[in-house]
Amino acid sequence: MRDALWMMLAVTLAAAAALAQDKVIAVTAERFKFTPAVIELKLGEPVVLELTTLDRKHGFQIPDLKIDESIEPGKVTRLRIVPDKAGTFPFHCDVFCGSGHEEMAGEIVVKP
Amino acid sequence: MNDPKGRREFLQLLGLGGVVFASGLAGACSKILRKSAGPEDDFFFVQLSDTHWGFKGPPNPEAANTLRQAVQAVNALPIQPDFVVFTGDLTHTTDDDAERRKRMREFKAIVADLKTPVRRYMPGEHDASLDQGKAFEEQFGATRYSFDHKGIHFAVIDNVSDPQAALGDKQLDWLHADLKPLPAEAPIVVFTHRPLFDLAPQWDWATKDGSKAIDLLQQWKNVTVFYGHIHQEHHFRTGAIAHHAARSLIFPLPAPLSQPKRAPVPWDPMHPRRGLGFREIGVDESRLVLTLKEDSLEGAPTAQPAAAIGSF
Numbered sequence: 001m002r003d004a005l006w007m008m009l010a011v012t013l014a015a016a017a018a019l020a021q022d023k024v025i026a027v028t029a030e031r032f033k034f035t036p037a038v039i040e041l042k043l044g045e046p047v048v049l050e051l052t053t054l055d056r057k058h059g060f061q062i063p064d065l066k067i068d069e070s071i072e073p074g075k076v077t078r079l080r081i082v083p084d085k086a087g088t089f090p091f092h093c094d095v096f097c098g099s100g101h102e103e104m105a106g107e108i109v110v111k112p
Numbered sequence: 113m114n115d116p117k118g119r120r121e122f123l124q125l126l127g128l129g130g131v132v133f134a135s136g137l138a139g140a141c142s143k144i145l146r147k148s149a150g151p152e153d154d155f156f157f158v159q160l161s162d163t164h165w166g167f168k169g170p171p172n173p174e175a176a177n178t179l180r181q182a183v184q185a186v187n188a189l190p191i192q193p194d195f196v197v198f199t200g201d202l203t204h205t206t207d208d209d210a211e212r213r214k215r216m217r218e219f220k221a222i223v224a225d226l227k228t229p230v231r232r233y234m235p236g237e238h239d240a241s242l243d244q245g246k247a248f249e250e251q252f253g254a255t256r257y258s259f260d261h262k263g264i265h266f267a268v269i270d271n272v273s274d275p276q277a278a279l280g281d282k283q284l285d286w287l288h289a290d291l292k293p294l295p296a297e298a299p300i301v302v303f304t305h306r307p308l309f310d311l312a313p314q315w316d317w318a319t320k321d322g323s324k325a326i327d328l329l330q331q332w333k334n335v336t337v338f339y340g341h342i343h344q345e346h347h348f349r350t351g352a353i354a355h356h357a358a359r360s361l362i363f364p365l366p367a368p369l370s371q372p373k374r375a376p377v378p379w380d381p382m383h384p385r386r387g388l389g390f391r392e393i394g395v396d397e398s399r400l401v402l403t404l405k406e407d408s409l410e411g412a413p414t415a416q417p418a419a420a421i422g423s424f
């Protein structure tokens with residue numbers, strides 16, 4: 001039990017250390033857009049996306065990467081991404097947020 | 113129900129994607145289908161979808177008239193269907209709760225002109241996602257329910273009241289309990305708004321826990337799902353289950369992932385109402401053969417001018 005606790009602590013510290021070094025990109029969500037709508041990443045360079053909302057609850061889904069997060073008012077959703085393949089990965093809001101919700105999308109472009 | 117011939121025909125139809133297009137004029141199929149009015153005879157029903165009452169914009173400059181036109185087209189069928197089902201997005205979304213209710217009342221008043229007195233409703237995300245189905249329930253009743261009609265069990269399931277497009281375990285339990293008494297061969301028809309399978313999650317053309325519903329439905333051998341949401345005809349199979357999307361009555365959307373954005377197909381003044389239409393579904397005596405016929409609003413006579421809407 002005590003060992004398990006130490007293990008967990010170690011993992012948490014490692015994660016925090018990784019987060020501390022990673023480049024941070026702030027992404028805001030609002031009806032009906034993301035800013036920036038195009039997020040450029042470099043292959044193999046980990047980043048942390050800090051997702052916040054300016055108005056109501058939105059979603060942040062990247063189906064190709066099996067990522068599905070919520071962005072709640074007053075909270076920061078941190079998402080660590082290690083781009084391991086080049087290409088374009090569309091994301092969109094998957095919390096229906098009104099007339100215009102269908103346009104609320106963007107893409108992550110991973111450059112080699 | 114166990115008639116081997118009927119069953120064979122059913123499987124043959126499914127081999128073709130579950131679709132048969134009757135050639136000829138609109139309504140020809142219903143004439144063939146319904147020889148007499150006995151309860152054991154074949155019958156048909158009509159699916160209307162995505163009417164988006166309240167929508168305004170260039171993708172449909174006739175939006176104030178299209179729903180009326182659809183009602184008139186259904187009323188013009190030579191034989192009237194047993195019932196009409198609306199598979200969601202009856203109204204276009206609005207942030208204003210009072211306006212949402214007004215649109216729902218207007219919608220109801222327009223479809224009250226259908227000659228068929230039996231209408232079944234379910235919400236789409238435009239009707240229900242901003243208030244978790246509250247206004248819909250007030251105006252139309254439950255967002256999930258089941259009913260039996262002439263030997264077929266119909267289940268309506270709700271993948272829109274949750275703004276994240278999930279059915280939820282509670283509803284899945286309800287569906288299981290609802291279907292449990294039915295034998296494995298029972299003909300079952302499911303109505304829902306979004307596709308239950310992952311048609312195009314990038315475009316929100318999926319149900320988050322739809323695979324759970326499909327796994328559950330897989331226990332029955334004769335399940336057909338009719339849905340809307342994608343504003344175009346689409347046919348797909350998951351195992352033994354056939355899934356059929358209907359066209360919309362407001363504007364068509366492009367084929368799944370055929371272009372970067374899920375933007376409406378632009379209105380074509382040379383071909384007004386192209387891609388808009390509804391569906392007749394014929395059911396044979398065995399209750400296992402479903403025949404789909406797509407009716408287009410393109411070329412249909414222009415609807416009567418809109419009555420004064422302000423009086424609702």
Ligand SMILES: [Cu+2]
Nearest residue numbers: 058093097104
């Ligand atoms: Cu949103």
